[in-house]
Amino acid sequence: MNLIYTGKTKDVYRLNDGNIKLKFKDDVTGEDGTFDPGANTVGLTIEGAGKSGLKMTKYFFEKLHEKNIPTHYIKADMDDVSMTVKDAEMFGNGLEVICRYRAVGSFYRRYGAYCEEGQPLDSFVEVTIKDDERGDPPISKDALDALHILKREEYAQLEKLTKEISEIIKNELEKKGLSLYDIKLEFGRDKETEKIMLIDEISGGNMRVYDQNGNYVEPLRLEKMLFD
CATH class of the missing domain: 3.30.200.20 (Phosphorylase Kinase; domain 1)
Structure with missing residues (x-):
């Protein structure tokens, strides 16, 4: 290899x-x-x-x-x-798709004048460009299309898949009394079929999870709570 x-x-x-x-x-x-x-x-x-x-x-x-x-x-x-x-074929140099159930992290840092920390969000989907130098800037559906990174119809599919996947993960965590606040996913195209598919990983390092007392659950503790 x-x-x-x-x-x-x-x-x-x-x-x-x-x-x-x-x-x-x-x-x-x-x-x-x-x-x-x-x-x-x-x-x-x-x-x-x-x-x-x-x-x-x-x-x-x-x-x-x-x-x-x-x-x-x-x-x-x-x-x-x-x-x-x-x-997998990447979209441009890579996209990160965040599904947000609560106003925390960068969302709260940007929009804190309009919301309270931890305020519920209705599975809000946000796309950012993978670009460390520019701080992974958020990008809109129209900008993705204009820059030939992602077509509008592909964006709709990406958003649908993100909500569906995030809901499955959220429900699994709820079985253990845990609350998913946000999760970061990545997608690409299958090089054989050209279909959009979920790539990368799904772990504690990709999500913010809180327990029933409102305490943040760190990745290693999350894994132990999920499987114990």
Whole structure:
């Protein structure tokens, strides 16, 4: 296999059969030693974070497979802390799609003059461009179309899939008495079928989750609460 990309939280390899291997790391995004799923830099290294993220990712991707939702997932290897996935074509240099159930994080920092922190939101979908240098700026449906990154009809499909996937994850967490405040997803095109599919991972590092007392649940604790 050949290393094709070194990421903040995963390294990406191309396998001889054309599929992709994602090797999970113990690095998590954040700033000044504090975890933040929306940050553009590695903030800290947490022992076991990679395996924890893979365990959650495997669980949720298999749930989505049961519901016939298109994803890049093929299989996971817990011993190797890696996941084999289909090759995907990115939208531009990559998009992040956030589904927001509560006003927290960057949403609250931007719009705090108009809302209270933690205020309920109706599964609001927001798209940002993956661009560390420019701080992953939000982008509108019309701008995506004008820049030939995503067509309007594809945006509608992306929004529908995001809400559907996020609701499934939200419901799974609620079974454990946990509340999903927001989640960051990524999508790409299947290179064989050209269909839009969910890519990357679904783990504690991609979401903000709170317990019944309103306390934030950190990624490793989230994994333990989900599977205990």
